[in-house]
Amino acid sequence: MKVAVVTFPGSNCDHDLYKAAQQVGADAVFVWHRERGLGGYDAVLLPGGFSYGDYLRPGAIARLSPIMEDVVEFANAGGPVLGICNGFQMLCEAGLLPGALVRNDSLRFESRDVRLRVERTDTLFTSEYEDGQILRIPIAHGDGNFEADKETLEALEDAGRVVFRYVDVDGEATTEANPNGSWHNIAGLVNEGGNVLGMMPHPERAMEEILGSTDGVGLFTSLAASLAATRV
């Protein structure tokens, strides 16, 4: 499995993501945002950070980087694309995922562990998790409040495209468990084809016991397993 970790000026989770991919046996390669072409890659990972200093809106300028045309093409051809945090914001800005991520309702930068409930295990990214499994994964963002118009939000729920939701210790999606005001506690969702996942929490920071949680490992082993299965 060869995965591209696309790096933008201001990315700061690119090395974590690179290491996470390697940890599950992938051949990870950094691809600079000004490069072109994603031929030969099995998956594309868009890291967190503050690309272009979050100027204008998070992800708005990065979306115009040369490589993003290739990312869109890769995604539209059914290739797996994972965007985490700033990567999720880019996917929304690029139109690969609906909606937008706006300022947290707390107006604060929220940096802490949250609990997520796995809503779907039939995606490329979650097959190694249990249905309804509760994960402990860190967040670190100022703009993670998922918004869209009412019809879009309802359509997302109806189609079961929400993959992760913020929950409390009992697995309930309460207001208190919602760190940013996201509609229906949405923490991550997939596109219609199921091959593009955007999520605010950082699974790549939950890969080792010493860092407090290994609950992020499943996401990367899921991706590796899905890719191995499609190769046969």
Add this chain to the structure above:
Amino acid sequence: MTHYRLEIRVRPRPGLLDPQGKAVHNSLVALGWEGVHDVRVGKAILIDMEAESAAAAREAAEAMCRKLLANPVTEDYEVVSAEALEGAGS
């Protein structure tokens, strides 16, 4: 070609929670402006550009808003003015 100064306003769409506006609202009330009942915080963008006419400059500004300056999911935009800059034309 003439130089134009465009003023564009981008603001959170009605109905969308604007936490920044809310915080400013609370602060204004705390300062004694109890009559303030709503605050929305957006952006003002000033662009100097060359264009054939004020209409062409406005048209360009609209396209800029659609493509980059505003996110249609969360923001509304308005091209407030397109003024020819004195003595800057050619």
